Amino acid sequence: LVSRKWRVRPTVLDLGDGVRVGEGSLTLAAGPCSIENEQQMELIMQHLVDNDVRIMRGGVFKPRSSPYSFRGLGMEGLKLFHQMARARGIKIVTEVMQVSQVEEMRDYVDVFQVGARNTQNFNLLDALGGVDKPVLIKRGISGTIEELLSSAEYVFSGGNEKLILCERGIRTFETASRNTLDLNAVPILKEKTHLPVIVDPSHGIGIRDYVPSMALAAVMAGADGIIYEAHEKPEEAASDGAQTLNFQESERLIRNLRKVYQLR
Ligand code: PEP
Ligand code: MN
Numbered sequence: 001l002v003s004r005k006w007r008v009r010p011t012v013l014d015l016g017d018g019v020r021v022g023e024g025s026l027t028l029a030a031g032p033c034s035i036e037n038e039q040q041m042e043l044i045m046q047h048l049v050d051n052d053v054r055i056m057r058g059g060v061f062k063p064r065s066s067p068y069s070f071r072g073l074g075m076e077g078l079k080l081f082h083q084m085a086r087a088r089g090i091k092i093v094t095e096v097m098q099v100s101q102v103e104e105m106r107d108y109v110d111v112f113q114v115g116a117r118n119t120q121n122f123n124l125l126d127a128l129g130g131v132d133k134p135v136l137i138k139r140g141i142s143g144t145i146e147e148l149l150s151s152a153e154y155v156f157s158g159g160n161e162k163l164i165l166c167e168r169g170i171r172t173f174e175t176a177s178r179n180t181l182d183l184n185a186v187p188i189l190k191e192k193t194h195l196p197v198i199v200d201p202s203h204g205i206g207i208r209d210y211v212p213s214m215a216l217a218a219v220m221a222g223a224d225g226i227i228y229e230a231h232e233k234p235e236e237a238a239s240d241g242a243q244t245l246n247f248q249e250s251e252r253l254i255r256n257l258r259k260v261y262q263l264r
Contacts, residue, residue: 027225129158169204178206
């Protein structure tokens with residue numbers, strides 16, 4: 001169902017208020033790795049509004065490698081995130097980690113994110129197949145392109161056709177970067193599937209200074225959009241600060257992404 005053989009026409013998602021994801025426009029989503037507090041959200045939303053970025057990312061349920069790391073503000077944080085975003089015309093993408101969260105989060109998100117650690121949580125994918133909300137599925141930590149497509153097939157065959165695929169880097173033998181951003185996946189996915197394909201260069205390379213070049217390369221490779229981490233003070237971010245852009249870097253990237261998109 002997710003293949004081009006089944007549907008030739010590219011799928012374009014309408015998130016409402018004129019926000020579209022898919023061919024014909026460049027989708028930009030930015031925000032902190034973790035939602036931290038009201039003041040942070042205020043500053044980041046202003047940054048997005050100033051730069052006409054309509055989607056904010058930010059986790060309230062965080063999958064952390066260590067149980068002692070910050071694990072997110074949970075539902076309380078999501079409700080505030082939702083309220084503040086609504087007031088500013090911003091759409092929200094945030095990670096859902098387990099089946100029981102799908103129902104409670106549903107009314108407060110615009111796009112559910114399935115994280116790389118949950119790409120093959122088939123019960124979660126089944127549950128998301130039954131909701132009327134778009135789902136952004138990240139490629140698994142060591143997942144193949146075919147496995148990503150199979151995960152999307154779970155949701156799609158369950159009845160939810162509103163899907164976005166996301167390349168976010170895979171684990172390889174290379175240790176110089178956090179992950180290896182597989183830009184090969186972009187043209188391959190664009191040919192294999194009618195679904196929108198976006199790229200997350202922040203987790204893909206994991207090093208702030210290199211995030212912009214990988215983002216620009218991803219757009220030239222044919223990505224329908226970029227999702228990246230931005231924060232008013234990356235050095236103080238509760239998670240993933242080392243790969244997070246400050247507002248100056250973010251603004252410059254947005255400008256360059258729009259220029260590069262025009263060249264395609
Ligand atoms: C995130 O987006 O902050 C995140 C945890 O991503 P991933 O699942 O790709 O590691
Ligand atoms: Mn992160």
